[in-house]
Amino acid sequence: MSIMQLTQTINILPPLKVRGSRKQPAQQTLPGLEIEAPVSARVTNRQIAEVLSSIADLIEGQNGNLYRIQAYRNAARGILDLQEPAVDILARGERLPVPGLGERLRKRITELVEFGTMTFQTGLFLQTLPAGVRALMTVEHIGPYTAIRLHDELGIDSIEKLWRAAHNQSIRHLPGFGPRSEARLKAAAEHVLRAKRQAERSLNGAA
Numbered sequence: 001m002s003i004m005q006l007t008q009t010i011n012i013l014p015p016l017k018v019r020g021s022r023k024q025p026a027q028q029t030l031p032g033l034e035i036e037a038p039v040s041a042r043v044t045n046r047q048i049a050e051v052l053s054s055i056a057d058l059i060e061g062q063n064g065n066l067y068r069i070q071a072y073r074n075a076a077r078g079i080l081d082l083q084e085p086a087v088d089i090l091a092r093g094e095r096l097p098v099p100g101l102g103e104r105l106r107k108r109i110t111e112l113v114e115f116g117t118m119t120f121q122t123g124l125f126l127q128t129l130p131a132g133v134r135a136l137m138t139v140e141h142i143g144p145y146t147a148i149r150l151h152d153e154l155g156i157d158s159i160e161k162l163w164r165a166a167h168n169q170s171i172r173h174l175p176g177f178g179p180r181s182e183a184r185l186k187a188a189a190e191h192v193l194r195a196k197r198q199a200e201r202s203l204n205g206a207a
Contacts, residue, residue: 042087043113045079051118052076052109075105087113132157140188141181149174159196163189 056072059065078098079086089096090113096106112118129144135158136147150156153174156165165171166186172179 042085043116045082045086048086048109048112049076049079051112052079055118071100071102071105075101075109079109090114130157135159136162139185139192141184142188159189159192163193 052072053076056069056076059072060069075098078101079096082089082097086096086109090110096109101109108118129148130151133144133147133151136142136150136156137144139159139162142150150162150165150171154165154170156162163186166182166189169179169182171177171185172182
């Protein structure tokens with residue numbers, strides 16, 4: 001089964017640690033303007049659970065792996081059920097007592113607690129996408145997520161409908177699109193349709 005992997009990062013806080021930082025040379029400052037010690041922000045269990053739940057929703061919206069979706073949601077529930085902050089547990093060098101939590105996800109949560117960010121991959125199972133979405137992906141400039149948006153928000157499930165929507169100036173009203181991108185999609189759809197008609201004429205002539 002063909003899978004498209006994308007790496008994404010969620011940021012919820014400023015960096016909590018600075019890796020490989022060097023001490024700056026001391027500089028004279030005016031009295032009262034000395035640099036204050038930074039306040040260390042703490043990631044709460046609720047914030048961790050919200051991030052995990054949001055990632056699960058994101059993967060689900062992208063037709064991702066059902067097992068990964070469930071793993072993130074189970075992890076979110078497990079974090080909420082902890083009797084103390086995950087920050088304190090990890091600070092003691094202990095493992096989070098969350099049933100069924102895999103090693104990869106443990107590392108993701110540790111990254112979130114220590115640095116306020118979480119990097120993860122989403123996977124699109126292309127064969128699970130609707131046929132109309134896959135048809136749109138054969139058009140230049142249209143990737144899987146653009147195809148899903150056109151399909152879900154405008155009901156476009158064929159190249160013919162794509163051309164018609166662009167011709168009727170319906171696409172430009174979607175957030176992230178405009179007249180220029182709409183014209184580009186119209187031209188790309190025309191190119192595919194023209195090639196399709198030429199291939200059909202060639203087959204009819206050879207018959």
